[in-house]
Amino acid sequence: GSQALDKTVDSVCPFCGVGCLLTYKVKNNKIISVDGRDGPANQSRLCVKGRFGFDYVHHPHRLTTPLIRRADVPKDMAVTRDPADWASVFREATWDEALDLAGATLKGLRDTHGRKALAGFGSAKGSNEEAYLFQKLVRTGFGSNNVDHCTRLCHASSVAALLEGIGSGAVSNQVNDVDHAELILVIGSNTAGNHPVAATWMKNAAKRGLKIVTADPRGTDLDKHAWRKLQFKADTDVALINAMIHTIIEEGLADAAFISARVSNFEALRDSVRAFSPQAMAPVCGVPAAAIREVARAYARAKAAMIFWGMGVSQHVHGTDNVRSLMALCLVAGQIGKPGSGLHPLRGQNNVQGASDAGLIPMMFPNYQRVDDSAAHQWFEDFWGMTLDDQPGYTVVEIMHKALAPESDPHKVRGMYIMGENPAMSDPDLNQARRALASLSHLVVQDIFMTETAWLADVVLPAGAWPEKTGTVSNTDRMLQLGRQAIDPPGDARPDLWIIQQIAHRMGLTWNYPGENCGVALVYEEMRQTMHTAIGGISWERLQREGSVTYPCLNADDPGLATVFTDHFPTPDGRAHLVPTTLTLAAEKPDAAYPLVLITGRQLEHWHTGSMTRRSAVLDALEPVATASVNAGELARLGLTAGAMVTLRSRRGTLDVQLRRDDGTPDGTVFMPFAYREAAANLLTHAALDPFAKIPEFKYCAVCITPV
Numbered sequence: 078g079s080q081a082l083d084k085t086v087d088s089v090c091p092f093c094g095v096g097c098l099l100t101y102k103v104k105n106n107k108i109i110s111v112d113g114r115d116g117p118a119n120q121s122r123l124c125v126k127g128r129f130g131f132d133y134v135h136h137p138h139r140l141t142t143p144l145i146r147r148a149d150v151p152k153d154m155a156v157t158r159d160p161a162d163w164a165s166v167f168r169e170a171t172w173d174e175a176l177d178l179a180g181a182t183l184k185g186l187r188d189t190h191g192r193k194a195l196a197g198f199g200s201a202k203g204s205n206e207e208a209y210l211f212q213k214l215v216r217t218g219f220g221s222n223n224v225d226h227c228t229r230l231c232h233a234s235s236v237a238a239l240l241e242g243i244g245s246g247a248v249s250n251q252v253n254d255v256d257h258a259e260l261i262l263v264i265g266s267n268t269a270g271n272h273p274v275a276a277t278w279m280k281n282a283a284k285r286g287l288k289i290v291t292a293d294p295r296g297t298d299l300d301k302h303a304w305r306k307l308q309f310k311a312d313t314d315v316a317l318i319n320a321m322i323h324t325i326i327e328e329g330l331a332d333a334a335f336i337s338a339r340v341s342n343f344e345a346l347r348d349s350v351r352a353f354s355p356q357a358m359a360p361v362c363g364v365p366a367a368a369i370r371e372v373a374r375a376y377a378r379a380k381a382a383m384i385f386w387g388m389g390v391s392q393h394v395h396g397t398d399n400v401r402s403l404m405a406l407c408l409v410a411g412q413i414g415k416p417g418s419g420l421h422p423l424r425g426q427n428n429v430q431g432a433s434d435a436g437l438i439p440m441m442f443p444n445y446q447r448v449d450d451s452a453a454h455q456w457f458e459d460f461w462g463m464t465l466d467d468q469p470g471y472t473v474v475e476i477m478h479k480a481l482a483p484e485s486d487p488h489k490v491r492g493m494y495i496m497g498e499n500p501a502m503s504d505p506d507l508n509q510a511r512r513a514l515a516s517l518s519h520l521v522v523q524d525i526f527m528t529e530t531a532w533l534a535d536v537v538l539p540a541g542a543w544p545e546k547t548g549t550v551s552n553t554d555r556m557l558q559l560g561r562q563a564i565d566p567p568g569d570a571r572p573d574l575w576i577i578q579q580i581a582h583r584m585g586l587t588w589n590y591p592g593e594n595c596g597v598a599l600v601y602e603e604m605r606q607t608m609h610t611a612i613g614g615i616s617w618e619r620l621q622r623e624g625s626v627t628y629p630c631l632n633a634d635d636p637g638l639a640t641v642f643t644d645h646f647p648t649p650d651g652r653a654h655l656v657p658t659t660l661t662l663a664a665e666k667p668d669a670a671y672p673l674v675l676i677t678g679r680q681l682e683h684w685h686t687g688s689m690t691r692r693s694a695v696l697d698a699l700e701p702v703a704t705a706s707v708n709a710g711e712l713a714r715l716g717l718t719a720g721a722m723v724t725l726r727s728r729r730g731t732l733d734v735q736l737r738r739d740d741g742t743p744d745g746t747v748f749m750p751f752a753y754r755e756a757a758a759n760l761l762t763h764a765a766l767d768p769f770a771k772i773p774e775f776k777y778c779a780v781c782i783t784p785v
């Protein structure tokens with residue numbers, strides 16, 4: 078029956094980067110239900126995750142007390158134990174005991190082995206304030222730039238290419254700008270599954286005449302709304318995109334006025350795409366030349382056209398080249414800098430944009446100030462009053478490699494602090510990543526559940542979940558949005574912002590952030606000083622009042638810029654720089670022993686490593702079991718039917734999983750979501766990295782299937 082509520086609290090969805098606003102309905106310190114709220118990104122819509130993915134916060138697996146590893150329990154690879162069985166490995170501790178042990182041990186490793194001996198992974202699921210404080214702790218307390226987070230696994234290549242080419246890693250136009258577009262190209266993105274409310278803007282605009290072009294090796298739900306669908310062969314993004322650029326230039330459809338006014342290096346780009354004619358590329362990418370030409374012409378001729386892309390583009394060893402090509406397509410056609418016309422890398426996690434803005438990356442201070450830029454380095458040394466490392470730190474996968482480095486390596490990573498990330502599920506080649514985590518002298522894990530990573534920890538710190546704290550997040554649209562505390566954390570769990578400050582104190586830092594909600598307002602205002610060119614006009618007080626504000630926003634009465642790059646790019650000469658690309662192959666191609674291509678990704682009902690959504694009753698009921706999808710032809714070749722249990726094997730690992738039929742999956746290919754601990758797709762994936770952005774190749778490796 079209906080229950081009288083104690084209160085309703087306005088907040089933001091904790092899952093994807095769309096940033097839907099919602100309201101928590103609270104009774105007896107419990108969330109009873111969630112309603113969509115009229116936010117700029119969602120207009121009261123929510124997808125199934127936003128609507129039903131809230132009861133994880135009340136799950137009996139929640140960590141409610143600090144834990145210390147029992148001295149006699151070795152770190153083995155059994156990271157998929159029953160989380161309720163934590164007492165077999167850990168004992169309960171007080172906060173002081175756990176924090177003293179973590180702080181003293183990390184400090185000891187730093188003092189004995191030097192500043193490179195420590196590293197930290199922060200979280201794109203935490204607030205901006207947590208991200209800011211976490212990177213400040215690593216930079217000023219651990220003493221190096223060895224700080225990163227899951228952006229490395231998602232859009233690192235997009236950000237690298239965007240910073241290089243146009244001087245800014247953020248989107249140029251917001252999702253709802255599709256209302257002003259005549260055509261959109263959606264490439265390497267299962268938008269309807271992974272950014273469902275963003276997809277509703279696209280679908281609604283299509284009903285009013287927007288031409289949607291989908292380009293993906295897999296069929297996706299957006300195809301039903303598409304004007305044209307380009308199902309290209311996995312690993313051939315550059316071939317397809319450069320063939321479109323070739324068409325635009327050869328047919329005189331390039332925007333000569335835009336190029337001469339705002340673009341550099343056009344001649345080199347033009348020469349480089351000569352070899353990429355649609356006829357030559359059709360057999361490479363598997364799309365007929367006529368279809369490539371038709372889409373290229375429509376894109377170039379459209380009054381306004383946007384490009385949206387996701388991990389299908391970014392997670393390759395040629396991820397940076399893929400994005401360079403997409404940017405070249407956009408710039409050659411002059412499709413940027415006006416409403417309905419631009420570039421939009423769809424951000425995955427709810428705060429991956431904000432965490433990167435806040436400096437949770439190894440080569441940049443907050444606001445993308447390079448750590449090896451002497452002026453920026455000096456500014457932050459003065460601002461924080463500390464000596465700082467001026468060398469970029471290691472990235473996510475490199476830190477794992479450095480944990481396994483020989484004793485003699487002066488940069489061997491020996492101690493780590495991991496907040497709200499689960500690399501024992503999310504890193505590529507999990508057997509190696511788990512060995513690396515287990516080999517650390519000291520691992521501190523701060524989370525809300527006994528994650529796969531937490532099983533390898535020496536100290537586990539129980540954190541507050543999203544509805545249990547107040548802070549800001551930044552969505553894919555460059556919108557800063559405020560989440561408000563709705564309920565109290567369970568047991569002795571504490572908000573992340575408090576825990577980070579406690580670790581900092583024990584590393585010898587004298588921080589002082591008084592005020593409610595662990596000093597979040599003061600942390601925000603300090604962060605704002607480091608990011609004045611982005612959020613200078615957004616005070617904490619304004620956020621309380623308005624809830625969502627678009628940036629860049631420089632003044633208190635500035636509504637924020639929805640469309641950027643209207644007259645120049647934020648590069649030294651104000652121009653966009655074109656970068657030619659070449660065809661690079663995946664690190665591992667199928668062969669006789671491993672004849673199938675594995676593509677990993679997500680599905681609508683589950684979020685990333687599954688720690689939250691698989692503990693949400695409705696979502697778990699919708700998709701309770703790990704599956705691997707192949708098409709009907711592949712099933713026939715295997716002599717199996719949907720529902721059969723099979724073993725998937727790569728050169729790095731093996732797992733058992735149930736087969737599902739999905740005829741959108743191309744021949745010779747198998748698709749697996751990575752959310753299932755009992756069949757962790759990343760046991761199979763390859764740790765090869767894109768040389769520019771150090772993003773791993775989650776979207777391509779060789780596997781074989783055998784019946785169980």
Ligand code: SF4
Pocket residue numbers: 090091092093094095096097119122123124125126127128272273274275
């Ligand atoms: Fe949450 Fe994204 Fe779904 Fe919106 S689209 S409700 S932000 S998961």
